[in-house]
Each structure stands twice: as C-alpha cells, then as structure tokens.
Amino acid sequence: MIRKQIKECSECASRNIYRDVEKGETICRDCGLVIEDRMVDMGQEWRSFEDDKGGDRRRTGAPTSATQFDGGLGTEVGTTSDFYKLGSDRERDRFFRLRKWNIRISTAIERNLKVALAELKRVSSFLRLPRSVEEEAARIYRQAVQKGLVRGRSMESVIAGALYAACRRHEIPRTLDEMGEASGIEKKEIGRTYRFVTRELGISIKPSNPADYIPRFASALKLSPETQSKSVEILEMARDIELTSGRGPTGIAAAALYVASLIHGEKRTQREVADVAGVTEVTIRNRYKELIKKLKLTKAVEKSKIKK
Template sequence: MSSRVCKNCGCRDIDIDQARGDAVCMGCGSVLEDNIIVSEVTFVENSGGGSSAVGQFVSSDGSGKATTLGGVFHGSVGKESRAQTLQNGKRQINNLGHQLQLNQHCLNTAFNFYKMAVSKHLTRGRKTLHVVAACLYLVCRTEGTPHMLLDLSDLLQVNVYVLGKTFLMLARELCINAPAIGRKGFECSK
C-alpha cells in the first residue's frame, strides 16, 4: 500500500510494482503510473562476462521511495558477440584462403557470404570452420577457381560430406546459384 490516492476513484490502495515499473489502483484497476524511471544507472561486469544494471527506481510522485535494481543486462553483449563472430570468421577465411592461394577479391566475397550466413543465423549449431570452408567453396564455385571441396576437406581434415552438406545449405538459404565446376575461367587464383 502507498500514501498515494487514485485520481479516478479516490482509493488509497495502490499497488506499486517496481519490477514492472508501474502503479495500479487496486480499487478500479486504473494504471496510475507506468515506465517508472531509473535514476543513475551504472553497469557492472559480472564473472560470467555479462553486465548487471545497478540503479534505483524513482517514482514520479516524489515520495522518495526507491528500490534498487540489479537485474542482468544483456543489451550490448549480443552486439559484441556478433562482432567477435565476424572477426573470428574473417580471420579463418583469410587463413584458409591464403592456403588455397585465393586473391583478396575472393576472400572479400567469401567474407560477405559469411556475414550473410551470420545475419540469417545459419551459423548456429554449426562449426565455424565448416561454415568458413563452405563460404570459400561457394566463392570457388561462383568464380570458377580450380579448387574442389575435397581440397578444403583435406586442409581441414573434415569429412567431405559434412562440408558438402554445409555448402548446399548455404547455397540454398543464401539463394546463391553455384555453377557446375569448369564453367568459368580461373580468375581468382594467383
């Protein structure tokens, strides 16, 4: 209960729920206040790498009653994770691409395919190296380089059928037509 009074019915039984951030009259059900603001929020990193918001709810009636806020905040964690995923993918594309002696255009195209795969959540549940290899092979097929999926399989010591399944899924989901081997010249090799 609160010392507040409902403007609609005059009832003094007001339920203030700090977790939801609202104040509701128990007599008539009117929402008297919502989006109760938080004053002076700071963020503290916890041991798991997440962030916790630390602050106090402040009521608009100026009663001075404030409760602390300490829930876990994950707002920027997703963005950092995505950036880290992209950075890791780019590094692996460059490493594997240099072993295949692909030029920078091919590496950039493979990274663009990888970014598309990440944005469509096609990397979830798959090993990054498999997705990277599939993106590189997709470039090899679209650009007509002399590389086969078996070359990537040998480099990574991964079953060729596993890479093939990932490649076919990427080509289908990204709507990229991968022409048959031998259609174009070898313009992406050094």
C-alpha cells in the same frame, strides 16, 4: 556486386594477361589487345605538395573490406604497445579503462566475425586464393551469420562452405578434398554446409567446367602443353555429346588428361592421376572407358602404345 577478374583474352583466348596498374590497363601479352582500360586502383590516394616533408601523406583511409569484422571502418582503443608511450600512471589507468569497455561493448556477432574471418584468411592463404574470392566468401559468411544459419554448425564448416561457394562463383577450381585439407573439415560436411548455405541464401552457382581443372592437374603431373591441349579437346568432344552431364567435373577432367597422356606417350598411372585430382582409381577407370568408347579413341590410344 563483384566484377569478375578477366581470365583470358577475348580476341585470341590467351591466358597470358598483363595488368598495368599505373596506366589502369589490362593487356594480352600474345596479341597486344587492350582488354580493359579503366581498372580501379584500390590502393591509397596520396597527396603531393612541395612543402610535404615526410610524415603521412595519405589523403584517404584504407578501402572497406568484408574480410575485416568491422568492415574496415571501426576503431580500436589503442594496442598494448601504446601503453609504454604513456607518461603518467593516470594516463595508463585511463587507457586500460577505455580499452576494457571497448572490448565489453562488442556484440556477440562482432566477436564471432573476428574469429571466423581470421580463420577464413588462414584457409584462403593456404589455398592461395585471390583477394576477390576471399571478399566474396566473407560476404557469404556475414549473410549466413545474420540469417542465423551458423547455429548448430561449426564455424569452420561454414567458412569452408562459403569459400567453396566463392570459388565456384569466380570459376576458381578447387576440389572439396583441397578445401577439407585446408580447413580440417570432412569433405562431406563441407559439401552439406555448402549446399545448405547456398540454398538458404539463394546463391546461384553455375555448374563447374571440367576444363578449368586441367591446367592445375597437368602442372602437378608435369605433362606437356600438347597433352594439356589434347585433354581440353577431348573434354569439348565429350561435352558435345553430353558425356560430361551428371558426372563429377574433377573425375571427367582427370580421365581426359589420362587419355591425352596415353595418346601423347606421356603415360601416367591411374593412381597418380587419381591422387592429383582427389578422386578414386575406380572413377578414373570408369570415365576412361566411357571416353575412349563413346569418342572412338581406342585406336588412337592403341596406336600410341605401338609407337612406344
């Protein structure tokens, strides 16, 4: 079970969170609330004796990780660089013989995981995803392999689907377009694989919150904090009348940001907003019309145009 990373202050809802690793505390920089005071340190545990003079002072190994094919617990018979440290020919022959058998006895699943998890790390790094999401995706992929869900599908599409599922579970907004760009797989294929894997593994995914996409979209469009806040307010109004139900979260979020930019005189074209959100201009246009009509924002938009 993964403990969710704290994203905002429970007192003032600020996202300006500071994590003091030495004290094990999570603190809100705005109001000073100590949100958490028992953080787990996943780093090495060190010995510290007076007679220790250099050398390896680690008292434990590295933490286990689902992103390593052996969970971080396996051993390997040396590396190629170790060959040059050996003195006699007899020792070198023995080294290569042991290394060869170590590779031979690896199972097909282990070999699959070794390649797949390297690809997972690459895609995760491209998308700048946190370690917690990477670990969750690795666990999902392992379960998929163990249940034989990878057969008949490309390894890359299952990796992308697992990462997308992990992002959704951790409320880290990433679009299928972004996932497709990072993995080189068509977004439709990622979507199909994501739905298949989550269904077969019984993974529950909460509906995406459109407001989670606002900060990234606003940053890419270089919009002010006021416009960003207004777009979140528009989304809350839309949610109250169930206008967000049954609509893609990225499309409705982008449209809300487009409306807010018009109201605050920071006009961006529908093409610019669509490109950032990874949706079509038609989607922006349709959602925009729905928002200003149902939320009665036509006057506010017209008023901003007159002021300008």
